[in-house]
Amino acid sequence: MEKLFTGRIGRKEWCLYTLFSAIIFVIVVYLAFALFGGKSFFTGPLVLILFILFFILTLSFHIRRLHDLGWNGSRVLLLLVPPFNLFLFLAFIFMKGQDGVNEYGA
Secondary structure: OHHHHOOOOOHHHHHHHHHHHHHHHHHHHHHHHHHHOOOOOOHHHHHHHHHHHHHHHHHHHHHHHHHHOOOOHHHHHHHHOHHHHHHHHHHHHHOOOOOOOEOOEO
């Protein structure tokens, strides 16, 4: 689990990973509701487990993107503050990562 939050990913990888994981999450949740129905005993816990897994995966992508920019992963908490979350997402998309090796990897 430690390797999940270490290292770096660039702009392209971050965008593709984020888009791909969101699409997969939506499809799997849709299938869960289609198979078990909204009132089934299995739907709630299944969707909760999927959400937790999706959240951890997304958090990992964001932290590794911050590492690529040379920033500490704790700045991911800025995503919870409305004016800063827009800045952070724009930085994720448009800012080039540090060239060469930084303190978070190659």
